[in-house]
Amino acid sequence: MGKIWFTATNPRTSGVGPALARSAALLGAALLVAGCAGTETSVRTSSAPGGSASEVSGAPGSGLPGAETPSPGTSASASGAPGPAAAPRGLAEEARQGTEAIRGAVEAEAREAEARKAALLAAARRWGLPRAPLLAPPPPRTTSLPPTRRGFGVNGPRTRGLPPVFTRVPTRDRVVFLTIDDGVDQDPATLRMLRELHVPYTAFLSDDAVDGGWEYFRAAHEQGAALQNHTLLHRYLPGLSRAAQRHEICGMQDTLRRHYGRAATLFRPPYGSYNRDTLEVARSCGIRAVPLWEAEVFPGRVVYRDSDLHPGDLVLTHFQGRAQWNGSMADALRTFLRTVTEKGYAVARLEDYI
Numbered sequence: 001m002g003k004i005w006f007t008a009t010n011p012r013t014s015g016v017g018p019a020l021a022r023s024a025a026l027l028g029a030a031l032l033v034a035g036c037a038g039t040e041t042s043v044r045t046s047s048a049p050g051g052s053a054s055e056v057s058g059a060p061g062s063g064l065p066g067a068e069t070p071s072p073g074t075s076a077s078a079s080g081a082p083g084p085a086a087a088p089r090g091l092a093e094e095a096r097q098g099t100e101a102i103r104g105a106v107e108a109e110a111r112e113a114e115a116r117k118a119a120l121l122a123a124a125r126r127w128g129l130p131r132a133p134l135l136a137p138p139p140p141r142t143t144s145l146p147p148t149r150r151g152f153g154v155n156g157p158r159t160r161g162l163p164p165v166f167t168r169v170p171t172r173d174r175v176v177f178l179t180i181d182d183g184v185d186q187d188p189a190t191l192r193m194l195r196e197l198h199v200p201y202t203a204f205l206s207d208d209a210v211d212g213g214w215e216y217f218r219a220a221h222e223q224g225a226a227l228q229n230h231t232l233l234h235r236y237l238p239g240l241s242r243a244a245q246r247h248e249i250c251g252m253q254d255t256l257r258r259h260y261g262r263a264a265t266l267f268r269p270p271y272g273s274y275n276r277d278t279l280e281v282a283r284s285c286g287i288r289a290v291p292l293w294e295a296e297v298f299p300g301r302v303v304y305r306d307s308d309l310h311p312g313d314l315v316l317t318h319f320q321g322r323a324q325w326n327g328s329m330a331d332a333l334r335t336f337l338r339t340v341t342e343k344g345y346a347v348a349r350l351e352d353y354i
């Protein structure tokens with residue numbers, strides 16, 4: 001009997017368009033019946049980084065694309081032998097229509113992918129970048145929290161269960177994660193640039209730095225940014241009592257809840273400084289993990305903790321402008337994007353990986 005192998009990946013996660021998925025499903029249903037007649041066919045739609053790739057193949061003599069000659073099993077049998085080997089003509093016609101629909105949808109998707117690529121390159125040029133940012137692969141299906149980086153743990157009993165402190169997410173994907181801290185500079189151009197270049201990022205906000213500019217970060221959130229906890233007053237936490245640390249961290253949870261309806265799951269201590277009280281208090285107010293960073297970006301330069309970027313590195317920059325450093329926020333983002341793109345990294349969303 002013939003072999004039918006049919007897969008159509010989820011269009012929501014794979015980038016395969018709904019038209020193609022529908023056509024593939026139609027053809028699959030037709031083939032399922034025709035398959036009983038000895039047809040050997042495989043249809044697969046899948047996505048590849050940079051666009052969607054599709055493959056349709058028919059075994060020689062299957063009566064499918066590129067096979068003009070009907071196979072003995074699928075033709076109206078010349079021998080006149082009745083039975084399950086004879087596929088009704090209607091089904092063959094349906095399969096042919098399904099194949100044509102797939103071909104049309106594949107071509108349409110390829111055109112759309114080209115158009116998206118061209119638009120991204122045009123946006124990159126508008127923002128002063130020589131190349132478009134690389135497209136991130138689909139996020140992992142399953143995730144777990146990274147372990148605490150060696151040397152970044154705290155002393156004392158029962159460290160198990162404390163939120164892990166890490167600077168890199170273990171992954172083979174050639175991606176890095178952009179994190180932007182504080183919230184002082186609120187230039188609308190920053191959000192426009194990040195949106196037009198499709199750059200995902202996580203904002204670690206401090207109430208003091210945001211200084212009432214919650215609408216700005218609401219707009220950031222609506223265009224996809226994750227908003228996380230960076231304390232109320234951006235103080236050096238190891239110098240504070242446990243109660244004062246609780247006020248800094250849990251108080252910021254309340255503030256985020258008040259403005260956006262939900263508290264943070266990630267927490268970054270100011271200056272990357274923390275002690276055991278910090279992690280215990282953070283856990284008690286709902287924090288799952290404490291991501292620090294491997295590299296820090298300023299306008300025109302990148303400072304590495306190690307000597308270079310690695311897959312899964314967290315990269316830090318700040319919502320700052322000319323008043324705070326020697327350049328604009330766009331300059332810092334240009335430095336970031338030019339660097340990671342040249343090194344062959346795409347920017348992925350941290351919350352998708354942990």
Ligand SMILES: [Zn+2]
Pocket residue numbers: 181182230234270271
């Ligand atoms: Zn900060």
